[in-house]
Amino acid sequence: MAGELFKRADGKFGFRVTASNGQVVATDGGQGYSSKADARSTLEKLLSGGYAGSVTDNA
Secondary structure (H helix, E strand, C coil), X not given: CEEEEEXXXXXXXXXXXXCCCCCEEEXXXXXXXXXXXXXXXHHHHHHHCCCCXXXXXXX
16 A cells, blocks of 8 residues: 655645555545644554554444
C-alpha cells in the first residue's frame, strides 16, 4: 500500500491510500485537514496500524 498527501481545491489537505493494484482503499473521508502535518500524522498512523479501533459486525 502507498499513501499520498495532496492539497485540495478548498485549500485543505487530504490523503488517500492506494493498494498495489492501484485501487484506492482509504481516504480522509472528505473532511480535509487545515494543516499538512495533521493530514500526514493521520495517514502515517493509518499505514502503520497505529489505530486500535473496534470492529462492529452488523452482518
